[in-house]
Each structure stands twice: as C-alpha cells, then as structure tokens.
Amino acid sequence: NSFSENESEIHLLAKQKIKEATERLGYRAELEKVLPLISQRADLIISDSAGKELAIKFQQSPISIPRLRERNQGYKSIGLSVIWFLGPNYSFTNPSQRTVFKFADQETKVYYYDQNKHEIIILTALFKRDYYKFEPVVHRVLFNSFIKNFFLKQSLTEQSEEILINKKILFKQANALQKDLLLKRVPTEICRLVYKHRHINVACGPWIIHQGTQAGLKTTNWHWRLMIILELE
Template sequence: MIIALNKNQKYVRATDATKKQQFVCPGCNEKVILKSGDIKQKHFAHYAQSTCATFSENETTQHLAGKLQLATHLQQYGDVKIEAVIPEINQRPDILMARDNQRIAIEYQCSPISQKKIDQRNAGYESQHINVIWILGNNYHVKNMTQTTILKFLIRGNLTFYLPDIEKFVHRTHFKKYDFERVRYIEKYSHHLFEMITSDNVVHSDIKKHIYKLQNLIIQKRVDEKLVRHLYQHNRRLLHAPLWIHQGSHFGLSIPNWQWRLLALLLIERIGVGNVIHQGILTDKLINYVLGDIIFKKQQAIKLINELAQQNYIVQKGQYILVQRMPTWYESMQQKLGKVRK
C-alpha cells in the first residue's frame, strides 16, 4: 500500500514517510512497516502475522493515490475515513464521509465492474440509509464510453471523474445522443466534488444527413423489417415520416432516436384523435426502449411525452393525455427535404 496513517491519524504517502515514524493501516489499524528498495517503490506493508482483510495491498498506484487525494479534498465537507468497514452489510467503501448527519459512501472506480456488483453495493448502502457517489478514474476518462457504461455510474444526470495526476475532478453532464453520432456532453474540470453546471447552448444536428443515413440503412436492409412491413401495409414509407422523428437527442435508448419517436407517433395514431389515455400506460410502453434504472427510464419517457405536447399532437390534462391531432406524413422524400430548415 502507498498510504498509511501516522500517530496523529493523518494520511501519509509512502514517498513522504521515514522509517523513524510509526504508521498503521487505514483499514484495520494494525501496525505497518515502511519498505523501500532499488526495484520497488517505497510502500507500506503489514507484518507477517497480520490478519488484515479490509485494506488491499494489491491496488494500483492510481487507485491508492486517488483515494488519498480524494480523502484530503473531501475533508472540507465533513469527517472522512478511508476503507471504513460497515459491519451490518460487510461492505467497505473506498471513502466513508459524514456530512450534515448523513453518511456518504464514495466508490473510486478505476477498473471494470459489472452492473450486478454495482447494484449489490448500491443496495447494501441503501439498506443502511447511506448515499453513494461513484467517482471514476483516469482509465474511464480517456475511453469513449458507451451509453450502457455511462448509465452504470450516472447520478442525477452527472458523471464524475477524479484524475490524481492533475488532482482535479471532471464533471460531465447534459448528455445527448443524436442518431449516427457519438454521445455529446458538457465537461468541466474543477477542484470541487459538488459542482453545479448549467448550459444555455442549444446544439442542433444535421437533419438532412440523418435522413440520408436512414435511407442507406433501408437500402442495406438494416432497419427492423417488421416496422417497414407495418408501414407498407398502411400505405406508408419510412422515409416519408414526419421530420420530428429525426430531431431526437434522447440519451440512453436501446434503439435509435428516430425509431423511438416514430413508435411514439404510431401509438398516438392507434389511440386516435379525440381519445384519452392515462399517461402511465403510454409511459410504460415507451420505457421498454430505455436503458438504465426505472427512475431514469421514466424521466426519458416523460421528456418525450412533453415533446409530443409541444408539437400539439397531444394535450396533457393531469394524469391523462388527449390526442389532439395526427402527424403529417410527406408524399415524397423530396417534399420532406424541402421542409428542412437551412
């Protein structure tokens, strides 16, 4: 391990320690010895008879250095402990922080982890009324993360990294995913864990490009055949669908935005003008195509329903939805392209 506690209960790096001092393990409070050599870097180690099972000596330098720096940064928010054991659930977060009569578990994740393990840890903390914040290391920051990976660690729309080399947090938020493009987001570097990020920038995508891309997919027969067949049976062509289906930027979908929005329009048509449906029924149908936890799924579905209302396709009345008008389909692709704003 590269960190330990001195007699004043302060975290000390092995590189800053001397053998004249006494140190204990942050996890079990057993005495540790400072070691150094020509090959291995300076580090702390348990004595041979140690029974420590809470503090790993095989963690990467990045992980341990990050935990030490995080503990130092987070002291401004409250009492901080590294690798504190929570006996009721047999879990030990990287950092346990007490703030405003609330315990917060900080998990500093530098290596891959399954959704199952994340869910298990989160459930354990929740059972003890402990909030949890997942902070990612540099390995995640430098990668082009998939939507599935992002959603593993997303908390209230925010993704947080900590980079020990520059000793800064990186906050990503306002995630968007236009069809045929990579995930977009706003990124901010900061010295603070808790950071508010606002954005007034409205970024649009190239609608014509999206239409031509979809045309190529149809030619290559890479579009759901059942959907194409359904439209054909109703004397419609996919490329003649309303422009609105190409304007989506919802993040976290299991299908393209255009397909999700088209399905929403087909659901509205099935209900029929002048008819009413409970919002919960429509929401339940839409969330089948959203990744993430149930809260995130419902948030995305409600956003789409609000967009339908903005287009005057529907009118929301409390928990009910009235279908107000049908979307306009185009007679040709050329007519549709002519309606694209330049």
C-alpha cells in the same frame, strides 16, 4: 491491509489524496469503512459536523451491472449518498454509452477523478442526436469546490449547454434516413409494422427525426421511436 492487498497503486493513492484534501477542508474522512448493516465497505466516508455523510467509491477495475446495482441499493437502504469516481482505466475523452449509463447517478451525471490535477470531471447532457456521435458535455471542477457543493450547496459554476436542434441538423438526419431507406438498412420488423398499419412506406413519417436525443440504446434512436409509435398504433 487485507482490504487493500488486491487494489492498484493508483486506487490506493487516489483514496489517500482525497482523504487528506477532505480533512484539510475541516470534514471527517474515514478510509475503508465497513458498513455492517449492508455487509459492504466504502472506500471513503466523508461527514460534516451535522452528521451528513457521503460515501465515495473509486472504481478502477471492471464491475458488473448487477453487482453495481446491488451496491447502490445497499447504500440507498441505509440512507447513505454514494458517488462513484471512475479512474484512468475508464476514458472520459471517449466514453462508451454503456459505461456512461452504467455509472450515471440519479441526476444523470458521471464522475471521474483526475488524480494529477486533483479535479473532478463531470459528464452531463447525456444525449445523442440521430446520426451523430455520443458526446456528453464535460465539466472540470476542483475537488474542494465539489465537496463544498455537496455539503454546503455552493455553486460549482458549471457551464451548461442547451440542447439545440437546428435546420442543418434536421437536414442531415433526414438525408441520412433517406440513405438508409435506399440501401435497405431499415429493419424488416419496422417495415412490417409500417405496412401492417397501411402506411405508404417508412419515409412517410419524417417527424420521427425531430428532437431525437435519446442515448444509451442498443438500436438507432429513430428506429426505437418509430417502433414505439407503430406498436402503440
């Protein structure tokens, strides 16, 4: 009880629902399991008959990046896979880049748990084109399929989306870049490096807009790419 007294009702119900669904599939599920070696506890530990285990953390409240990394490192140190399910306090319809890259796993996926539909919402394709909104691809899979995928490697039948850069996108990026130059929105540090290396001006390098899909940056994507190239030069 002491573990759960500060948790929300949504958190508690979600853990119980996941536990019951997992056990119906024939797996063992332990709530609030303490892991003495790392002085942590998992919301849920799921294991199969072969001893393979998965830790699940249901995150509804805020958590700092250092604390999140500390917990992940703890699980890693004992060879335990962990997946963070984000609750309804974290929006999957309009996720911030900070939240997405904070919780992205090693396969660059982010997971939400929809308690009403008992589905796992998976965000993939975490890219952002220059001058476009950050819009990851969203997949919905049944919880049963998700668990079977982890333990039995059964396909989730996800629809993947190929990242395409066409001429229309390139023209939009080029026009937006030209507008930034005319309105003097280009950082002075970039201009300084451009002239330092004897380029005519910032616009002389239109290649900087091609295939720009980096996400999770605090600065504009093309600013970052051009700065790196100029610093290397």
